[in-house]
Amino acid sequence: MPVSKQLKLQHLLWRTGFGPATADWKSWESRPESTWWSKIKEFSTGQPEYYDVADNAVKGLLLGAGEIGRMESDNLDKDKKRQVRRQSREDLRNLNVRWLNEMIYSKAQLREKMALFWHGHFASRNINILYQQQLLDIIRKNALGNFGDLLRAVSKSAAMLAFLNNQQNKKQHPNENFAREVMELFTLGRGNYTENDIKEAARAFTGWGYELNGDFVFRRRAHDEGSKTVLGQTGPFDGDDVLDILLRQPQTAVYITRKIYRFIVNEEIVPEDRIQALATRFFQRQYSITGLLDDIVGSPWFYAPENIGARIKSPVELWVGLRRTLPFEPQDPLSQILVQNALGQTLFYPPNVAGWPGGRTWIDASSLMLRLRLPQLVAWQGDFNVSTKDDDDQNMGEGDALRDRQKRLVSEVNWTPVLDLFGKTPDAQLAEQMARYLWQLPEARPPLDVMEEHTDRSSRDKRIKTTFMQLMATPEFQLC
Amino acid sequence: MLIKRREFLKTTSLATASLWLPNFLHEFGRPGVLAHNGRILVMLQLSGGNDGLNTVVPTRNDIYYRERPRLAIARETALTLTDEAGLHPALTSFKSLYDEGQLAVLNSVGYPNPDRSHFRSMDIWHTASPASEIWQTGWLGRYLDAQCKGCDRPTAILEIDDTLSLALKGEELRGIAVQEPKRLYDSANSPFFRDYLAVKQPQNSPSGQVHDDSPVGYLYKTMAETMASADYLFEKSRAKATASNYPNSELGRHLRTIASLILADSDTSVYYLSHGSFDTHINQTGQQERLFRDLNEALGAFAADLKANGRWDDVLVVTFSEFGRRVSQNASGGTDHGTANQMFFLGGSLKQKGILNPMPDLADLDEGDLKFQVDFRQVYATLLKRWLKADADDILGEAFRPMGFV
Numbered sequence: 001m002p003v004s005k006q007l008k009l010q011h012l013l014w015r016t017g018f019g020p021a022t023a024d025w026k027s028w029e030s031r032p033e034s035t036w037w038s039k040i041k042e043f044s045t046g047q048p049e050y051y052d053v054a055d056n057a058v059k060g061l062l063l064g065a066g067e068i069g070r071m072e073s074d075n076l077d078k079d080k081k082r083q084v085r086r087q088s089r090e091d092l093r094n095l096n097v098r099w100l101n102e103m104i105y106s107k108a109q110l111r112e113k114m115a116l117f118w119h120g121h122f123a124s125r126n127i128n129i130l131y132q133q134q135l136l137d138i139i140r141k142n143a144l145g146n147f148g149d150l151l152r153a154v155s156k157s158a159a160m161l162a163f164l165n166n167q168q169n170k171k172q173h174p175n176e177n178f179a180r181e182v183m184e185l186f187t188l189g190r191g192n193y194t195e196n197d198i199k200e201a202a203r204a205f206t207g208w209g210y211e212l213n214g215d216f217v218f219r220r221r222a223h224d225e226g227s228k229t230v231l232g233q234t235g236p237f238d239g240d241d242v243l244d245i246l247l248r249q250p251q252t253a254v255y256i257t258r259k260i261y262r263f264i265v266n267e268e269i270v271p272e273d274r275i276q277a278l279a280t281r282f283f284q285r286q287y288s289i290t291g292l293l294d295d296i297v298g299s300p301w302f303y304a305p306e307n308i309g310a311r312i313k314s315p316v317e318l319w320v321g322l323r324r325t326l327p328f329e330p331q332d333p334l335s336q337i338l339v340q341n342a343l344g345q346t347l348f349y350p351p352n353v354a355g356w357p358g359g360r361t362w363i364d365a366s367s368l369m370l371r372l373r374l375p376q377l378v379a380w381q382g383d384f385n386v387s388t389k390d391d392d393d394q395n396m397g398e399g400d401a402l403r404d405r406q407k408r409l410v411s412e413v414n415w416t417p418v419l420d421l422f423g424k425t426p427d428a429q430l431a432e433q434m435a436r437y438l439w440q441l442p443e444a445r446p447p448l449d450v451m452e453e454h455t456d457r458s459s460r461d462k463r464i465k466t467t468f469m470q471l472m473a474t475p476e477f478q479l480c
Numbered sequence: 481m482l483i484k485r486r487e488f489l490k491t492t493s494l495a496t497a498s499l500w501l502p503n504f505l506h507e508f509g510r511p512g513v514l515a516h517n518g519r520i521l522v523m524l525q526l527s528g529g530n531d532g533l534n535t536v537v538p539t540r541n542d543i544y545y546r547e548r549p550r551l552a553i554a555r556e557t558a559l560t561l562t563d564e565a566g567l568h569p570a571l572t573s574f575k576s577l578y579d580e581g582q583l584a585v586l587n588s589v590g591y592p593n594p595d596r597s598h599f600r601s602m603d604i605w606h607t608a609s610p611a612s613e614i615w616q617t618g619w620l621g622r623y624l625d626a627q628c629k630g631c632d633r634p635t636a637i638l639e640i641d642d643t644l645s646l647a648l649k650g651e652e653l654r655g656i657a658v659q660e661p662k663r664l665y666d667s668a669n670s671p672f673f674r675d676y677l678a679v680k681q682p683q684n685s686p687s688g689q690v691h692d693d694s695p696v697g698y699l700y701k702t703m704a705e706t707m708a709s710a711d712y713l714f715e716k717s718r719a720k721a722t723a724s725n726y727p728n729s730e731l732g733r734h735l736r737t738i739a740s741l742i743l744a745d746s747d748t749s750v751y752y753l754s755h756g757s758f759d760t761h762i763n764q765t766g767q768q769e770r771l772f773r774d775l776n777e778a779l780g781a782f783a784a785d786l787k788a789n790g791r792w793d794d795v796l797v798v799t800f801s802e803f804g805r806r807v808s809q810n811a812s813g814g815t816d817h818g819t820a821n822q823m824f825f826l827g828g829s830l831k832q833k834g835i836l837n838p839m840p841d842l843a844d845l846d847e848g849d850l851k852f853q854v855d856f857r858q859v860y861a862t863l864l865k866r867w868l869k870a871d872a873d874d875i876l877g878e879a880f881r882p883m884g885f886v
Contacts, residue, residue: 357616364644364654365706369667447679454672475699
């Protein structure tokens with residue numbers, strides 16, 4: 001079945017961003033197909049802004065006097081640690097909303113979309129706000145750049161070194177956690193190294209640590225200077241050498257390519273020969289992420305029907321996409337974190353070091369029903385009466401202030417872009433034309449009888465609004 | 481926004497709701513689960529890391545009293561179980577059940593290379609993975625996968641909450657999370673959803689089969705199962721709503737819901753619920769006591785209710801926590817994250833009762849924490865094999881020798 005130009009454009013905007021912003025849709029439609037991808041890339045050139053939401057008190061403790069700055073983080077006393085933790089919890093929510101807003105409003109859709117990918121790939125749970133905002137900055141700056149640079153910078157970030165216990169990785173007492181996850185999750189994938197490779201690599205990473213202010217530090221005295229053998233190569237390696245060795249493995253390119261393919265193209269149907277071909281070029285071009293995306297987006301199979309509408313939106317993609325499709329501003333911005341909690345994807349709180357498993361695991365009875373009701377909850381100012389699970393790592397048994405917040409998603413909906421876009425569409429064609437805009441399934445048609453029956457026909461305005469709302473309250477809208 | 485809520489979300493009566501159900505879901509009589517043997521497991525998660533040493537107190541242990549000058553529970557205050565063990569004074573219902581031979585305690589349950597992070601350790605308990613591996617499915621979810629091949633709704637395992645825990649997520653199937661059956665029912669059965677599903681479902685699986693392997697097919701299948709489950713659970717929760725008194729706490733309400741479903745012979749074999757937070761780094765005494773009072777009242781009411789209705793023999797309540805706490809108290813009147821912990825088993829048909837194994841050895845610690853003596857996966861294997869009659873080896877991915885308490 002032929003794929004329409006409209007569907008193609010929407011597909012591209014969904015897979016390389018968070019879907020079209022309704023106000024921008026007409027300008028996108030007017031662009032020739034041959035310019036779409038270069039335009040998308042053009043919007044993402046330029047340096048992202050560094051988000052600084054860390055409270056001054058936290059910075060005072062962590063960055064403060066030069067004396068303190070040189071201390072190891074382990075030396076922060078208990079009360080100060082508690083203070084950092086408590087304030088960080090608040091600040092992390094602000095960082096969450098700040099980044100969410102970027103995804104919604106930024107023209108740099110491609111960068112933020114890939115940043116979300118790397119945020120899951122380099123999953124790190126760390127309560128320290130300063131380290132988290134540093135890691136996010138590394139990821140956003142390198143999201144479209146070179147994977148090697150990204151890997152090196154992430155591996156030297158305080159957030160990752162702390163999360164994977166490398167501060168405790170010392171010559172006399174090696175801690176293998178960091179070395180293991182670097183190989184298993186960041187580069188090679190399971191089954192492409194031995195336990196001995198991990199042991200040896202862990203020795204190479206001894207001495208890698210961070211200072212209180214988040215700066216990377218190499219502690220020579222804790223480093224094992226001896227000879228190591230990693231993936232068949234032998235020498236007195238340090239951490240940088242091991243990362244170089246890992247990047248010289250074609251398997252690293254294959255592993256990253258497969259994961260990006262699953263994120264951008266199709267989570268379930270992944271032809272191995274295609275991955276190998278893409279990975280070969282990715283490797284040859286020294287891990288240029290944009291180069292890999294060029295290859296993917298420029299391939300005819302990118303627009304094959306089996307790859308369109310085949311992806312279940314992640315909770316963040318769903319929420320951001322919803323706010324781009326139907327612009328609204330929650331009165332309480334932090335209520336958006338409750339939505340993330342309830343749907344199973346809270347930024348900065350990946351479920352474990354492997355990130356969010358994604359795909360069908362997003363969907364269970366309760367998350368699906370909430371997804372279907374979400375547009376109504378927003379637009380009808382309904383009670384968001386969902387209690388989410390406590391996170392004891394965040395809360396330290398002190399209860400969660402978020403739970404006590406007003407659990408309402410009260411939002412001011414701006415219908416203008418939707419009314420502008422569909423204002424001239426005749427009643428009889430409204431549902432089908434809207435479905436073509438809101439759904440990514442080439443063959444899906446809205447059931448007109450049912451739609452009509454449940455539409456508020458008392459005015460033209462209401463007809464447009466209710467029809468639009470209904471189409472978003474469907475399984476089809478969960479896909480992109 | 482002017483659309484009226486009721487235009488969209490009118491609630492419907494059960495009678496009309498069942499009319500729209502696609503044919504393949506129509507018969508309530510069809511089992512949600514194959515092979516439900518009438519036995520019920522209630523998994524009660526004590527979230528946050530309950531302090532086991534102040535739960536089953538080692539009343540003759542000098543090390544305990546030495547390491548906890550501020551927090552220790554005095555021998556005279558504890559509810560005596562044996563010569564060397566007593567219960568936290570708030571757990572009076574537990575004490576009664578113990579006296580009646582309907583409670584068992586398994587000490588020092590844990591796993592090798594314990595992780596002291598809440599979420600990681602809870603992950604390990606939920607997935608039943610070795611500590612060195614990351615698994616994406618839960619042990620009860622895999623039980624559902626095994627039990628529910630080809631069944632119409634995943635009501636075999638039910639979490640009483642708004643969101644679903646990893647423990648109940650399988651490879652193919654996911655259990656249901658429901659805080660109140662009526663609320664799920666109300667939100668699932670909006671007239672629009674109902675009509676919409678009724679026309680769309682056949683279109684998406686032209687052969688009339690439930691299984692369409694595409695993502696959209698999966699979404700429709702989940703939607704249909706959810707609506708069928710919502711109907712089923714709502715009907716069951718009302719059919720024999722228990723008349724007994726339960727405390728008006730969250731846990732009380734949740735156990736009341738469970739009791740109602742059990743009394744109405746819901747095809748659910750595993751109920752899952754959480755209580756907490758037991759993460760008592762500061763001022764532990766008051767917080768643990770408050771949580772235990774809730775726990776004690778709610779479980780006491782639950783046991784009494786099921787006994788009065790002749791169902792207590794079919795039920796096994798199991799408690800666990802992601803870890804226990806450090807033996808020594810900290811400087812803030814609390815305790816920090818530890819390792820091994822005890823599990824309680826409560827029910828009318830225990831084969832072994834009382835304290836099943838030795839009290840923790842406080843003289844032989846690993847960096848200030850208890851060493852585990854029993855792998856929790858051996859307990860899971862016991863619950864799966866002996867109680868639920870399932871293929872434990874397959875579900876756990878490894879063979880563990882079942883224990884004898886059930």
